[in-house]
Amino acid sequence: MEFYEALENKVAYNLEIKEIEAKEFSIKLGAPAKIEAKAEQIVKLNKDTAIEYKVLDVNGAEVKPEKVDFESNKTITDGKIKLSKDGETAFVYVIVQDKDGKELAKSERITVKAEAAKAVEITNYTLSDEETADFEADNYKQVLTMQKGSDMNLVVEAKDQFDEKVTVKPSFESLDKTVALVDRTSGKVTGLKEGKAPVKITYGTGDAALTKTIELTIVADAAPAKIELDKNELNLSNKLLDGEKVEVAVKDQYDNVFKGAIEGAKVEAKVVEGKEIIEPIVDSITLKDGKATFTVKPVAEKSGKAIVEVTYTAKVNDKDIKFVEKVTVNVEKAGEVSxxxxxxxxxxxxxxxxxxxxxxxxxxxxxxxxxxxxxxxxxxxxxxxxxxxxxxxxxxxxxxxxxxxxxxxxxxxxxxxxxxxxxxxxxxxxxxxxxxxxxDTKPAAAKPVLEQIGNEVKVSDTSKNLDLSKVFKVGFKEDKETEVTIKGITFKSDNAEVAKSLAEAGLRITSEKDGEATLVVDTVVVEFTADKDANVVASPYTIELEEPAILKLTVDAKAKAEEAALEEAKTAYNEAVAAAEKANVNVKEHEVEDVEKATKAELEAATTAINDAVKEAAQKLEGAKQELETEIAKVTLPTSIEAEQKVKVTGVESGSEIIIKANETEVSTIDNGTKFVTVETVEALKTAYDAAVAAKEETDAEKVTEAKTKLETAIKTFGEAIKTGTQGA
Structure with a gap:
């Protein structure tokens, strides 16, 4: 006999076998003596999984021990282990003890290894108008045929090595793109021409990939093939003058209502027999979504039989088509109300x-x-x-x-x-x-749907938000226009130095050093702006992941920061060299021979030294400019050199007047002591003055000093010419 549930120790049971008298028996089990377990056990990544084992007595019967303990290099809680890295291994011993803690049996070493879920079997697939399909519904029927020119979605279901549904979508490839085109990521199928189209479905990559090739059939475009009436016979009373409505439906070759627009399509209904029995059809018969209605009304006090002919005409592929159906109308004389x-x-x-x-x-x-x-x-x-x-x-x-x-x-x-x-x-x-x-068939508020499309995240700047665009795809199934963005995630990390676990949703990591870490993402918070009438959940919305998303995080922020700092130092150095060259400062003694190979410290030291040299040169130049400013202030030049114009020149005896006479070659004295000076003398002073003003704007201190000397000489010469009455140089 085989029992499907364990029997309790020292408990009496009744055993009843049909056509045999009942017998009473008892089961007596021995003490735990042996532990059986698979030497190697595979568990799903990041999922609490029970260690598999059996406790047997000396006779090999399975018994329930009073106390079970575990020895392991990993944490085991209530007999379950959870490993968070793909390929991570744990070593486990199962120990059975009596109620006093005495060891009764110990298993051989069990090696437990974690594996990320991967598809191992494609179990279902179908074409659907929606992006999902209920493969377990009672009315589910596989569809692998679609019409040319239409779009449908190829929906696939697969199971992993743990016999659970795979949540990651596969990739798709049409092997005959002349018949059907299939979007590689979404599975959207577009029928291009009639025929068979093999489609390859793939889960995973490389040698571990799971593939299956299926065949889709593309059939001709839908086209009007017939018309159907909701009633082909009417029984009317000659007193019920409002009549009854008849509905006309245009059907395609697949027996679906044809809703497409067709050139010249129209429906007409006319009385072809019994025109004295029923009124002419005067309804304006309009086709809408492949359907139309008209009303048949009896003539008062008339009875008999009439026939209405319903005609559908249109032009398809430059050919005229016509479908006809008839309605038999029986108008009876109404009797007394019963x-x-x-x-x-x-x-x-x-x-x-x-x-x-x-x-x-x-x-x-x-x-x-x-x-x-x-x-x-x-x-x-x-x-x-x-x-x-x-x-x-x-x-x-x-x-x-x-x-x-x-x-x-x-x-x-x-x-x-x-x-x-x-x-x-x-x-x-x-x-x-x-x-x-x-x-109330109001659908539940639509929720954003999250799809994991990758598992690697790289961070080069921890002050910026994580870029999750290559990891998650999020949006509404039915509403493709509403943009949904990720506001934050929560995760647990296996390397706190590289990235601390994040309990409150966010997009920035806290990192102490570069390196790698595995992030187990529990929730994703998204936000969006939907139409006010849209039946959607409130934003922001938290998506609780049924299966945590396992991400590989790589942080190289320190290296990137050092690289950026070095670039900043190179830029500062080059700017300092340019400023020195403009100021005529020799930078040879501070120059870095190979800027590309120089360290940040070398570049910063050279930059500081060059900037100091430029400052020193600027200070000397400013001093020379101030001295020149003093000399220039001593001179007031004539505004013009016209005859008889008076001018006062600073540095000449107080109260003296200088009269400049055109074309005079010598200085003469007027009775009141006024001196005369030639035009050439004035021009010499003016030229020296202009040169000094120009030099004042120069960035070369030597040129400014030279200008100062020439101006001093010109002032002296001009003054002497006035004092002595001699011709100016």
């Missing part, structure tokens, strides 16, 4: 008002009087509709504003997941009573 018929009742209404909701949110009750043959005589008069929550009791009567108006019931004003009862009366006669349920 009963009532209620139309418009729905057993379920939807409270959700979204534009994407295709369910009915309201019902419009109509009551018709019918004769003994079931023919409608006309709409009943004196009708009244009552609405109750659950049972028909006065206290349950619905009085919510807008829930019931005349004979129309609006589910958006009612409670979801609740049953209501409709009672229809003609005067005081109850002609109808039934219940309906209100549901």
């Amino acid at each position: 009963d009532y018929k209620v139309e418009g009742f729905e057993s379920e209404l939807d409270k959700y008002e979204g534009k994407d909701n295709k369910n009915k949110t309201s019902m419009d009750i109509k009551v018709f009087a019918i004769d003994e043959n079931g023919v409608k005589v006309g709409e009943a008069t004196g009708t009244k509709v009552e609405l109750y929550k659950d049972e028909v009791k006065d206290e349950n009567k619905v009085t919510t504003e807008g829930a019931l108006k005349d004979a129309k019931i609006d589910a958006t004003k009612l409670e979801k997941d609740t049953e209501y009862t409709v009672v229809v009366k003609v005067e005081t006669l109850t002609v109808f009573k039934d219940t309906f349920k209100v549901v």
